[in-house]
Amino acid sequence: xxxxxxxxxxxxxxxxxxxxxxxxxxxxxxxxxxxxxxxxxxxxxxxxxxxxxxxxxxxxxxxxxxxxxxxxxxxxxxxxxxxxxxxxxxxxxxxxxxxxxxxxxxxxxxxxxxxxxxxxxxxxxxxxxxxxxxxxxxxxxxxxxxxxxxxxxxxxxxxxxxxxxxxxxxxxxxxxxxxxxxxxxxxxxxxxxxxxxxxxxxxxxxxxxxxxxxxxxxxxxxxxxxxxxxxxxxxxxxxxxxxxxxxxxxxxxxxxxxxxxxxxxxxxxxxxxxxxxxxxxxxxxxxxxxxxxxxxxxxxxxxxxxxxxxxxxxxxxxxxxxxxxxxxxxxxxxxxxxxxxxxxxxxxxxxxxxxxxxxxxxxxxxxxxxxxxxxxxxxxxxxxxxxxxxxxxxxxxxxxxxxxxxxxxxxxxxxxxxxxxxxxxxxxxxxxxxxx
Numbered sequence: 001x002x003x004x005x006x007x008x009x010x011x012x013x014x015x016x017x018x019x020x021x022x023x024x025x026x027x028x029x030x031x032x033x034x035x036x037x038x039x040x041x042x043x044x045x046x047x048x049x050x051x052x053x054x055x056x057x058x059x060x061x062x063x064x065x066x067x068x069x070x071x072x073x074x075x076x077x078x079x080x081x082x083x084x085x086x087x088x089x090x091x092x093x094x095x096x097x098x099x100x101x102x103x104x105x106x107x108x109x110x111x112x113x114x115x116x117x118x119x120x121x122x123x124x125x126x127x128x129x130x131x132x133x134x135x136x137x138x139x140x141x142x143x144x145x146x147x148x149x150x151x152x153x154x155x156x157x158x159x160x161x162x163x164x165x166x167x168x169x170x171x172x173x174x175x176x177x178x179x180x181x182x183x184x185x186x187x188x189x190x191x192x193x194x195x196x197x198x199x200x201x202x203x204x205x206x207x208x209x210x211x212x213x214x215x216x217x218x219x220x221x222x223x224x225x226x227x228x229x230x231x232x233x234x235x236x237x238x239x240x241x242x243x244x245x246x247x248x249x250x251x252x253x254x255x256x257x258x259x260x261x262x263x264x265x266x267x268x269x270x271x272x273x274x275x276x277x278x279x280x281x282x283x284x285x286x287x288x289x290x291x292x293x294x295x296x297x298x299x300x301x302x303x304x305x306x307x308x309x310x311x312x313x314x315x316x317x318x319x320x321x322x323x324x325x326x327x328x329x330x331x332x333x334x335x336x337x338x339x340x341x342x343x344x345x346x347x348x349x350x351x352x353x354x355x356x357x358x359x360x361x362x363x364x365x366x367x368x369x370x371x372x373x374x375x376x377x378x379x380x381x382x383x384x385x386x387x388x389x390x391x392x393x394x395x396x397x398x399x400x401x402x403x404x405x406x407x408x409x410x411x412x413x414x415x416x417x418x419x420x421x422x423x424x425x426x427x428x429x430x431x432x433x434x435x436x
Contacts, residue, residue, distance in 0.1 A: 004072030004151070006184050008191045015064035016196075019160070020045030022060040023052040043197070050199040061161035061201055068156045068163075068188070074105040076303055076353055077184065078152040079284070080175050082291050083300065084166055087158035089292070094285065094358070095140040095386060100130050104149040107179055107351055114345055118354075121338040122147055125357070128331040135324045140386055141315035143285060144359025145331040148303055163192065164201050168208035177212070177302075177350040217349055219340055220310035222332055225281035225361055227313075227388060229395035231403055233276025233367060238404045245269035262374060262410040263418055270370035273407075275400065278365050279392050283313045285358040289389040290366065293376055298366040303353040306360035307339060313359050313388060332357060373400070374411060382413040383428040 012018070014036075021035040028035070039045045052060055070077070082089050104122045106115070125147050132142035158166070169175050170185030189202065235241055246252065246269055252260040261267050279290070284306050291298060318328045339355040368376060373396075379385060380393035400408040413430075414422055421427045 004070070004153075005187055006068050006070050006073070008066050008188070008195070009069045010067035010157075011195060012063075012065040014041060015160075016045050016049070017041035018063040019060045020048045022063050023048050023057075026057075026060075046197050046199040049196075049201075053199075053201055058161050058201075061164070062159040064160040066158060066160065066163055068158075070152070070154050070156065070184075072103070072105075072151040072153065073184065074149050074180060074354065075146075075152045075358075076105075076148045076178065077180055078154055079148075079288060079291070079303060080178070080181060081156060081166070082288065083298065084158070084162065084169075085294055085296075086162045087156055087166075089154055089156050091154040091288075091292075092152065094143045094146075098133070098139060099143065099146060099150060100126065100133070102151045104147065104151060105180065105354070106149070107354070109179065109348065109351070111345065114342055114347055117338055117341050117345075121335060121355070122149060125331060125335060126150075128327055131327050132318070132324055135321060135327070137315075137317050137321065137324050141317045144283060144313060144315065144357065145328060146358045147335065147354060148284065148356045148358065149354035160192075160196075160201060163188070164203050165208075167192070168203035168205075169210075171208070172205040173208035173210040174212070176210075178353065179351075214349060217308065217343060217352075219308055219336065219343075222310045222312065222336060224314045225311040227282045227286065227361075227392040227395070228280045229392045229399065230278050230280075231275060231396070231399035232278050232365075233274070234403045235273050235275075238273050239406065241272050242269060242407065245272045258407055259410055262407075267371050267374065270374060273370040273404075274367055275370065275373065275403075276365070276367040277396055277399075278363060279396075280363045281311055281313075281361045282364060282392060283359050283361050283388060284356060286313075286386070286388045286392070287362065287364060289380070289386060290364060293368070293372065295372040295375075296366050296368045298364065300364050301362050302350075303356050303362075304349065306362045307336070307352060307356040309361060310336070311361035312357065313361060315387070332359070370407065374417070377411045378414040378417055381411075382415075382423070383430060384423050 017036060017039045020039045024035040024038060025032060049060065078091060106118060110118060125145055128145045129142050132145065133139065167185045167189050170181040175181040246257050246261065249269060261269055284303065287300060312332050318324045335355060335357055339352055343352060377393060377397055380389050381397060397408065397411060400411070410417065414420055415430050
């Protein structure tokens with residue numbers, strides 16, 4: 001796999017010592033500071049850590065934190081990793097950065113004939129991207145023709161317990177179907193061993209086991225589609241639940257309680273209400289916008305399902321430009337033809353995930369509580385939001401309004417909710433007009 005990889009670039013100061021201190025403070029006498037001073041940050045502490053986690057108490061590992069730099073891995077790898085909820089990420093934006101020279105990942109398990117088809121196809125998709133930019137199409141719309149093998153660079157910060165879980169998933173679990181993840185997992189495991197020595201904090205293959213059933217590879221015909229969001233889970237009596245929560249805390253005037261709650265800095269009462277959504281026909285690019293919201297439960301299919309489904313989004317900017325439309329439509333058509341050629345030659349099914357274009361679509365399912373939905377709507381119904389997720393968010397909000405209008409009529413962009421625009425110099429000017 002001719003790509004970069006993952007490197008642990010930062011380890012929390014006294015992290016090992018803190019894990020050992022956590023082990024001591026839960027079972028011995030003495031104060032918190034004393035438990036730290038008793039450690040050495042080396043063999044003594046590592047031995048204690050090993051003893052404690054061997055008995056099944058892995059929470060102590062959460063006091064050791066790592067930052068990992070992912071250099072020139074595929075965007076497929078990025079998508080798989082940002083689905084892990086107990087981590088923080090910073091990713092290079094495809095809306096604002098020109099990816100013409102980003103390059104792409106090429107698997108190693110290809111025959112000479114497969115490699116030729118693969119290279120010609122990926123080179124052609126990057127040329128399509130460049131042509132769209134030259135025709136005046138914005139980067140956030142041109143990116144839809146980029147294949148899911150294009151290179152990504154990002155940071156990931158997480159604790160040792162979650163890192164062990166991520167590595168196990170890459171080596172044995174859901175992500176292990178992709179060669180790239182297996183290679184990254186082995187590399188990170190070796191780096192972690194250098195830090196932890198003989199203290200084994202890894203998850204065993206049996207712990208990471210993931211039931212997977214390969215579907216038949218049936219390529220659907222290409223078709224243009226747009227996101228459709230629907231509320232599929234809602235509280236049976238949200239008014240009663242929220243009213244009870246508001247009476248328990250008794251923080252607001254009863255007449256304007258809901259409006260005050262929505263504008264409050266800590267609207268904990270909203271967490272009592274949970275909602276579930278399906279969003280159909282959402283592009284892979286847009287899926288990343290949803291995935292970045294940490295406080296939710298999310299189910300996303302394998303990336304190759306986007307290729308098989310045949311659906312793709314068509315931005316207005318491309319639709320209204322005859323020359324750009326021809327380039328765009330041919331990109332999806334040519335890409336699918338080449339994917340079929342590789343499949344006919346016996347290419348591994350998982351490998352074809354790299355042929356999915358960023359504009360190919362999938363269906364997703366997720367749940368959020370009302371507090372996270374408030375944050376989500378502030379960002380995603382804003383005029384500065386990417387158009388596709390803004391359309392989906394607007395559909396979601398319409399469904400929520402029908403479900404519980406007394407609450408959700410107060411939801412919307414930050415300027416409407418709080419009278420404040422977080423976009424700074426990039427503000428659309430709506431707040432100023434509202435004030436006037």
